[in-house]
Amino acid sequence: MNLLIHMTKQAANAIGLLLAVLILNFCLIHLAPGDPALVIAGEMGGASADVIAALRVKYGLDQSLLHQLWTYMSKVVTGDFGYSYYFNEPVVNLIGQRVPATLYLVISALVLSIFIGTLLGVISARKPNGWLSQGVTVISLAGYAAPVFWTGLMLLLLFGSVWPILPVSGMSDVARPKSGLAHLVDVVQHLILPSITLALVFIAQYSRLARVNMIDALTADYVRTARAKGLPEFIVIGKHALRNTLIPIVTVAGLQFGHLFAGAVLVETVFSWPGMGRLVYESILRRDYPTLLAVLFFSAVLVMTANIITDLVYRLIDPRIRSGPR
């Protein structure tokens, strides 16, 4: 019951924030220099004064701002995010086509970084002054400082010309289309480099976080108790200590979903991965405002969803939050 009330509050909060994003989008378009009618005309490839006047009426640009905001919001609620003249398609379709590719990339990178990051952190925490531990510190510093698009380009150089064993562009082999399992293998092969590139940044952060928390956990009383009970070391670490190490990582990972998504925009551009990031890049190049703003909105939806999922997972891992008062 408690959870239900909490989730309802969360949902209400989410809807409020998303409405605010829509208002922001609307304001941005109106604050930006240039008449929207001229912008639309520009997207269509130029138009005469008559056509521009007609556009003004068609899009309600002759109405009051509040009226226009209302029209915009009511359209969005029905799933109408406008029309992309460059792609010649409703924006919502464009985004629908691109979401899966981005989710493959983002989720695989997330899983990879949490898994490898935690593993590195846990191993290095066992000998805080050992060489592996020093290595983790170096990796985490380097991973933080290297621009993700540059790491991507360096991997592209390495696997594109020096040692060409992996595909470096696109999502599947266009020249030799495959089906069924072969297609899946093909896609996974294409996913390897983008996913590793994106994961590196976060492996750096999570390994550092995992190391610090694991060192703390290993000196905690409950670990000493577990050891005193005679439990094998892998249960002490794998079950007791790991749980408390994972909590901050899951929290940070969830909160950083926006960063992950932004990283995906850059990585997709490097490897021509056909996701939302690539769509952003193309819509920037073409000054395709409706698409750009819709992507901003949908990314906010993704971040919001990630936050809510994090909150749930957090409750799952940490029973204290589930039962106790907040």
Add this chain to the structure above:
Amino acid sequence: MSTMEAPRAREPSALPSRPAASPLAAMLRQFGRSPAGVIGAIVLLALVLITLLGPTFYGIDPLDLAGAPFTPPGADAWLGTDYLGRDILAGLIYGGRATLTVGGVAAVITIVIGVTVGALAGFFGGAVDTALVKLTEFFQILPSLLFAMVLVTLFGQTLTTITIAIGVVSWPTAARLTRAEFLRLRNLDFVKASRAAGAGNGHLILRVVLPNALPPIIVSATLAIGVAILFEGGLSFLGLGDPNTMSWGLMIGQNRNYVLDSWWTVTFPGAAIFIAVLAISLIGDGINDAINPRLRKRG
């Protein structure tokens, strides 16, 4: 009183023999003991000097067509030329000015907005806090790089717009941090004492609470420079840089399509960003150690 204290001061006690230094000086001294921090500071200083003094020793204009396109690194051009034949080393020198300036100024904007929002929220609490926390939350659900991209696309690709856009999207972290510090400090005795002595809210925020909240804010400000440099790089990489000003990100963005044929065009500018951000985060670590010596071993 004084007769009691005088003999004690002469004893080789735990008390420092020097007059009590300011917290900032103490912090600096601690910072000097952190090898990572010192190395970071030296590297960053070197980078700044290269971008400032470089043109005196290396007289090639970064936008000039200095040689044949795609000249590999060698005697003709130390670090090679790009797809138009512009000198990469000159680009690094002049581009560093733009990149480091954007980083520094954007970090200042980030910290000013973040600290203002966080301080007001944490100090006043109540409805002000609720409203400002909502505002912060709102900015946090927008992926910051994407938001910056939208701002630059809409308001024009100039260095000024880029700098402001980076500042405007990056402040929530600083705001949350400052708010937490203010919440922690605002009910402590020294604040209550100042209030009782008649200090106004402005004085309390700026002169009483803020100085005590500074250490983590300074760390956050340092890291913000690194983040801003990475953002400038990312924006320029996506074609949203200022086309009239050479910057490290712009060099990568403009040359990335030729990376397979001319590795040097993107490798060197990327390495420059990497080194700068690395130096800055080392400095951040050094300051952090200086503030929390207790945590040093865990880092």
